[in-house]
Amino acid sequence: MSVTAKAAGTVGIGGALEVARMGYGAMRLTGQPGNWGPCPDPTSGIRVLRRAAELGVTLIDTAHTYGPGFNEALIAEVLHPSPPIS
Numbered sequence: 001m002s003v004t005a006k007a008a009g010t011v012g013i014g015g016a017l018e019v020a021r022m023g024y025g026a027m028r029l030t031g032q033p034g035n036w037g038p039c040p041d042p043t044s045g046i047r048v049l050r051r052a053a054e055l056g057v058t059l060i061d062t063a064h065t066y067g068p069g070f071n072e073a074l075i076a077e078v079l080h081p082s083p084p085i086s
Contacts, residue, residue: 004022004055005020005022005023005052005055005056005057008021009021013059019059020058020059022055023057023060023061024048024052024059025061026060026061026066026075029048029070029075030067030070031070035065036066036067037070038074039070039071039074042074045074045078046074046078049078049079050078062075
């Protein structure tokens with residue numbers, strides 16, 4: 001049996017958005033060591049993000065402290081435009 005984010009169920013955020021209970025923390029998509037800057041291996045980062053989407057992840061956690069916009073740019077490149085969450 002394959003474990004997927006979809007199989008983990010969903011949770012509501014703020015009463016207006018329902019996301020998969022299992023998300024992805026994007027800290028490792030940043031420069032190492034120190035979690036700052038662009039992804040050192042964008043090809044692997046792209047594969048990880050696509051796999052997360054295949055597994056049903058609908059929430060990706062990122063933070064400005066990893067470097068302004070680095071995670072977000074890679075995530076947008078891979079997942080935009082994505083289908084609406086239903």
